[in-house]
Amino acid sequence: MEELVSSEITGFISDHPGNSVPCGAGPYFDPPLVGFSYAEDPLYDQYKQVIGTFHLTPQELLPGAVSVISWILPIGSSVRATNRIQSEWPSREWSETRTHGEALNGELRRHLVTWLEGMGQRAVAPQYSPLWQELGDTPVGIASTWSERHAAYAAGLGTFSLNDGFITSRGIAHRCGSIVTDLPLAASPRTAPSHRHNCLRYRNERCGACITRCPVGAVTDEGHDKLRCREYVYSTVPHRLAEVYNVSQLGCGLCQTKVPCESMIPAGRSAES
């Protein structure tokens, strides 16, 4: 069954005619990574301490939930290349991926719910649940009631990073998503030695490339300043640029490109020290 779910996700993205950047820069996304976690995984309870009590468990989203399906949509190499040469604002192709690629990710969420229901299962996309909310003032800053990245971590798809990203075997430049369902699926193994292992900075290596890539100093040795990042990404100038690019979401992603973790887990020491 895990193979069937993975191939449904992979087929949807790889065969979708909309997986193509309008200006001809190739696909938005390369083939997805897919992983599974148990709805009763104790990690989901721990997230209530780590993120906040407002963060929902799979059971709160779907009573009777058994599994969580997570996926990573790695951003295609040609799109990443266009953002790599930027230093102040994202490239048109990156912004198109943020807007139209993410719309495709939303289509995937809806498709999977329908597909699972067609098999007689119950399923919910947390992002589209009436319980989903974004909260502006929490102990961890701006946060939502469901974190796709934390679900992806539970499914063994990668680890967190200095700039608040999520580094997978295909790197940090991606979109991600999840579905909560009552379909029984075997959990994927979590093999990383620690929750930040894939980030060089936490393996005691010199890196911090994302610190210098950020045009507004929103990434420092202390981590990611969500507010400063958000102010930059949603300020007046990006609004104007979004009009020029004809997109609703400009994005940024400068700290996810031209960095050693852009498309892979950067090589370095094997364990956090």
Ligand code: SF4
């Ligand atoms: S650029 Fe370096 S410090 Fe920043 S997230 Fe990637 S590996 Fe970590």
Ligand code: SF4
């Ligand atoms: S997304 Fe842009 S503004 Fe935000 S931390 Fe990364 S580089 Fe800085």
